[in-house]
Amino acid sequence: MRYISFHKDTSVFTLHTKTSMYQMQVGRYGTLLHLYYGDDLGDARIIHSIVNLDRGFSGNPYEADRDRKFSLDVLPQEYTAEGNGDYRIQGIEAEHEDGSHVLQLKYDSHEIRKGKYALAGLPAMFAGEDEAETLEIVLKDELSGLCVKLLYGVLWDCDIITRTVEVVNRGKTNITLRRVMSAELDFPKRPMDMVHFYGRHSMERLTERQPLHHGIQSVESKRGISSHHHNPAVIFCDHTATEDYGECFGIAFVYSGNFICQAELDQVDQTRVVMGIHPYQFAWTLKPGESFVAPEAAMSYSGTGLETLSHHFHDGFREHLIRSSYVKRPRPILVNNWEATYFEFNEEKLYGIAKAARDVGLEMFVLDDGWFGKRDSDYTGLGDWYVNEEKIHGGLPKLVKKIRKLGLKFGIWLEPEMVSEDSDLYRKHPDWCLRVPGRLPVRSRSQLNLDVTKKEVRDYIMEQIFKVIDSCQADYIKWDVNRALGNVYSQGVEAGKQGEVFHRHMLGVYDMMERLIGRYPNLLFETCAGGGGRYDAGMLYYSPQIWCSDNTDAADRLEIHYGTSFFYPISTFGAHVSVCPNHQTGRTTSLRTRGIVAGAGTFGYELDLEHMDEGEKKAATSQIAQFKASEELVQQGDYYRLSAPGDRSNSVFWEFVSKDKRDVLVAGVVLRSEVNPPVNLLRFRGLEPNLIYRERESGEEYSGAVLMKAGLALPVTSEDYESVVYRFEAKGEFESEKKR
Numbered sequence: 001m002r003y004i005s006f007h008k009d010t011s012v013f014t015l016h017t018k019t020s021m022y023q024m025q026v027g028r029y030g031t032l033l034h035l036y037y038g039d040d041l042g043d044a045r046i047i048h049s050i051v052n053l054d055r056g057f058s059g060n061p062y063e064a065d066r067d068r069k070f071s072l073d074v075l076p077q078e079y080t081a082e083g084n085g086d087y088r089i090q091g092i093e094a095e096h097e098d099g100s101h102v103l104q105l106k107y108d109s110h111e112i113r114k115g116k117y118a119l120a121g122l123p124a125m126f127a128g129e130d131e132a133e134t135l136e137i138v139l140k141d142e143l144s145g146l147c148v149k150l151l152y153g154v155l156w157d158c159d160i161i162t163r164t165v166e167v168v169n170r171g172k173t174n175i176t177l178r179r180v181m182s183a184e185l186d187f188p189k190r191p192m193d194m195v196h197f198y199g200r201h202s203m204e205r206l207t208e209r210q211p212l213h214h215g216i217q218s219v220e221s222k223r224g225i226s227s228h229h230h231n232p233a234v235i236f237c238d239h240t241a242t243e244d245y246g247e248c249f250g251i252a253f254v255y256s257g258n259f260i261c262q263a264e265l266d267q268v269d270q271t272r273v274v275m276g277i278h279p280y281q282f283a284w285t286l287k288p289g290e291s292f293v294a295p296e297a298a299m300s301y302s303g304t305g306l307e308t309l310s311h312h313f314h315d316g317f318r319e320h321l322i323r324s325s326y327v328k329r330p331r332p333i334l335v336n337n338w339e340a341t342y343f344e345f346n347e348e349k350l351y352g353i354a355k356a357a358r359d360v361g362l363e364m365f366v367l368d369d370g371w372f373g374k375r376d377s378d379y380t381g382l383g384d385w386y387v388n389e390e391k392i393h394g395g396l397p398k399l400v401k402k403i404r405k406l407g408l409k410f411g412i413w414l415e416p417e418m419v420s421e422d423s424d425l426y427r428k429h430p431d432w433c434l435r436v437p438g439r440l441p442v443r444s445r446s447q448l449n450l451d452v453t454k455k456e457v458r459d460y461i462m463e464q465i466f467k468v469i470d471s472c473q474a475d476y477i478k479w480d481v482n483r484a485l486g487n488v489y490s491q492g493v494e495a496g497k498q499g500e501v502f503h504r505h506m507l508g509v510y511d512m513m514e515r516l517i518g519r520y521p522n523l524l525f526e527t528c529a530g531g532g533g534r535y536d537a538g539m540l541y542y543s544p545q546i547w548c549s550d551n552t553d554a555a556d557r558l559e560i561h562y563g564t565s566f567f568y569p570i571s572t573f574g575a576h577v578s579v580c581p582n583h584q585t586g587r588t589t590s591l592r593t594r595g596i597v598a599g600a601g602t603f604g605y606e607l608d609l610e611h612m613d614e615g616e617k618k619a620a621t622s623q624i625a626q627f628k629a630s631e632e633l634v635q636q637g638d639y640y641r642l643s644a645p646g647d648r649s650n651s652v653f654w655e656f657v658s659k660d661k662r663d664v665l666v667a668g669v670v671l672r673s674e675v676n677p678p679v680n681l682l683r684f685r686g687l688e689p690n691l692i693y694r695e696r697e698s699g700e701e702y703s704g705a706v707l708m709k710a711g712l713a714l715p716v717t718s719e720d721y722e723s724v725v726y727r728f729e730a731k732g733e734f735e736s737e738k739k740r
């Protein structure tokens with residue numbers, strides 16, 4: 001095999017990606033030790049990294065007899081279990097029928113295969129037979145017969161190693177899993193920062209960086225969605241790491257439900273990181289012969305700073321996770337009626353917006369919430385997926401026909417996982433929602449979660465939804481979720497299995513989405529959860545774009561997009577130009593700035609175009625043309641964060657560079673207009689130093705080296721949030737003589 005090897009004499013496994021290396025060893029007593037993750041070191045085997053010392057109060061396995069130097073409490077390992085004298089955070093915890101919680105996981109066997117493993121019913125990265133390899137290592141608990149298969153997928157080209165585990169009960173008694181982490185990663189003593197993305201509804205994925213402290217720190221969601229509050233993607237890096245310097249490790253969970261990512265700095269300054277389904281209310285009983293498959297985690301390493309780490313994830317997700325053909329295709333530029341009308345519209349109003357959209361050059365009309373059931377507000381109607389003819393006289397097909405006649409495509413909003421109590425569906429099937437019988441449920445946005453663990457519920461909802469899509473031949477679907485899970489109890493599951501409901505709910509959602517994209521492979525599918533409440537790698541397996549945030553304010557979006565960019569490709573950012581003063585913040589930014597910010601995303605409009613004056617309409621038309629001219633670069637180029645919200649530059653700038661380095665777009669916003677301002681020299685990155693780059697509008701020419709080392713002086717701005725754009729194309733070889 002090319003990427004994975006096993007060295008028999010030393011029992012060392014080595015995984016190679018294009019620039020990184022990951023190594024482990026079957027050590028004494030069958031312990032699977034972690035040796036190394038970092039820059040590729042060729043044939044080296046880093047066995048000297050295992051140093052055994054006698055550590056007080058850190059016990060020794062019985063087999064070690066009088067050897068007090070072998071202690072699982074301090075050894076770097078690949079996957080750990082309860083009850084072996086390792087008191088750190090662990091990979092797996094299981095409860096046996098006798099009430100004990102001990103698992104002694106020892107190396108049993110391994111297999112190296114071509115291609116990448118897949119996970120039935122779960123999102124996972126994929127690759128061709130020759131692009132990837134899989135390593136499966138089986139660890140076994142002899143007494144109970146429980147086997148843990150560790151799966152490693154090596155995606156060489158994008159420097160990603162995926163991991164997950166399958167737990168199989170090969171014993172004779174039931175075993176209840178209480179905790180199954182998908183990945184565990186031990187780091188030797190090194191000072192590290194944790195970079196994570198926290199937030200709230202309408203302000204998601206804000207960036208926070210802090211040094212790891214002794215003890216455990218974690219980010220997590222117990223909300224049944226990956227959440228606005230923490231994102232299941234975390235970076236661990238050197239204290240000194242910057243965008244283009246230092247060692248960084250990233251781990252992203254390919255899952256959209258409850259998660260936990262914990263990091264523990266231990267007694268001897270080693271760090272252990274785990275990522276997996278949150279153990280909160282999790283219990284999964286395996287009868288003899290049964291198995292449980294955990295969701296996947298994707299890891300990457302960069303020895304050259306954060307931007308390279310982002311490139312690994314961006315390339316990896318674009319090439320090996322997002323299945324939609326739209327990942328590399330121009331997407332119809334849309335207008336969405338939500339912020340234009342909210343719930344108050346009729347077919348005339350919608351047609352008016354569509355007509356104005358056509359006139360400025362837009363390509364698709366998206367009908368958002370409020371078109372179905374008795375949905376005149378967010379108190380009612382969810383679950384009744386048939387058109388409200390009081391609002392849309394003549395029904396959807398008639399309206400859609402008119403919209404199509406304008407030359408526009410048509411898209412529609414749905415919220416398939418929810419039900420309103422004031423709906424025909426709820427009146428007929430009150431037991432189809434998550435709810436503890438006899439207890440009053442917690443409402444959120446006045447709605448309840450449908451119990452999609454039940455197949456009959458999924459079948460019914462998908463049948464309704466298919467009818468809607470077929471009736472209007474929709475080109476696009478926006479699949480929304482406007483509450484977290486609550487009242488997590490399924491009336492279709494026996495009492496002893498309620499610990500499975502959170503995960504089974506997520507499996508139900510994935511099943512529904514799989515049915516949707518299976519039936520309509522050409523549909524453009526955007527997921528959404530009250531904005532970015534489910535912005536994760538799991539969702540990207542189904543949809544090529546995710547609505548970033550309910551906050552459409554361009555200034556706030558700078559911060560939201562910045563945080564989102566560390567893991568997720570820019571082509572996945574659902575971003576629209578909305579009206580000013582902005583509906584969420586009351587802030588005013590120029591139409592140009594709103595366009596430039598939304599242009600670093602999927603780009604579209606979400607305002608009443610009929611209310612735009614002629615000047616604004618003209619500006620919109622040219623914004624659309626500009627976006628189209630850069631769409632391929634935005635979708636497929638390398639992304640650089642040139643300046644960050646909160647740094648001293650008073651600006652947020654970004655850059656797209658085509659893979660051949662000949663096409664460059666630099667854009668950004670100067671935040672505050674200043675009197676007597678300092679000169680702001682913006683340094684580009686990722687260019688070819690000896691190429692000449694010509695700015696398309698001004699015709700100015702600079703070498704790549706000049707743009708990267710000396711930078712370009714940003715113009716002095718005269719109002720807050722003024723935006724700046726440069727588009728460069730490479731001319732040919734840099735002739736150093738001529739320049740002199």
Ligand code: DGJ
Pocket residue numbers: 338368369413480482528529530531547549550
């Ligand atoms: C939340 C979404 O994020 C919004 O864009 C909009 O679709 C509303 N839901 C509709 O209820």
